[in-house]
Amino acid sequence: MNSDLTSFDKIEQKIGGSRKISNYIIGGMLTIGGIGFLLASISSYTGRDLLPLGNPSTLLFIPQGIIMGAYGVIANLLNFYLWYLVYINFGSGSNYFDKSSKSVEIKRKGLFKDVEVKLNFDEIKSVKLDISEGFNPRRRIALVLKGRKKPLPLSGAGELKPLLQVEEEGARLAKFLDVNLEGLK
Template sequence: MSADLQESPNTGDPSETLLEQFVKGSKKTSNYIVASMLTIGGIGFSLASISSYLGKDLLPLGNPSTLIFVPQGLFMGFYGISGTLIACYLWALIRVDYGSGFNRFDKEKGVLSIDRQGFFKKITIEIPINEIQAVKLEIREGFNPRRRIVLRLQGRKDLPISEVGGPQPLLYLEKQGAELASFLRVNLEGLSN
């Protein structure tokens, strides 16, 4: 999540009235690599399964025709179909750039607009800025780590606003949280698990 300050049409310092943060979606290099590997693997396992059924080598590597169709060929076919379906799902997410969008903090209108690309439609949430009580950094380490910026809202659940993906570097996250808290003139709450 990178904070880019946009020009405000009204007089005054634009950095004091409008803040836009653009959020990356699923069009990331790592997603392209994983989708490509799943596609190649899924097709490879499917061809190995078909080769074991037909008794002909459809792959240039190995001798899949020597595999016994039941159970080895069937399991390879299951893996091939599963890998191909997951790859198709990932390619669809990459195509629509799932999760991309922006956070727009507009002090003149007094509204926080969160806009994200969903799978079938755009998702837009508008919240009055005066309902934001604090900016909070959530850090969870371990097997499934999480590092994100969350807005603490009055009378509602906390609202995460950072991009989805691998954990962000802690220094970068702290800097973004501090800039946002300074812009909104609210407290930056400490790290929580």
């Protein structure tokens, strides 16, 4: 979440989406694996080696070739889905806070359509820091809205920033919105 404090009455934060190096690596591995399983299945059916490694033409088509073909189809379906998410940059967007109009605008790219949330400052109860450490750590900033139990997350999914940076951004946002900051222990 990159904050741009060009003036003291507006804050705009850009949120990164699914275009991460880890998604490219997983997508590449899934592509290679899925194509490999399909080629092994076709090799066992035709009796010709289509892969440079191993000897898949010696496999029996039933049951090994069929199962490898199913693995290949499933891997390629997941592969297309992941590459589509990377292509549309799923989850990317922006947070825009305007003090002069007392409005908040949160935009994210969705799977089939974009999500846009518009709020007024008076609908915001507080800014919450959701911090959990351990095996699956989470450090995010969220808005607690009046009349809603679940907070509205502002940070991107999978962002793991240093704790001090998250606290500073949360404190700066709470001061800007003139609300309390929750979640610090």
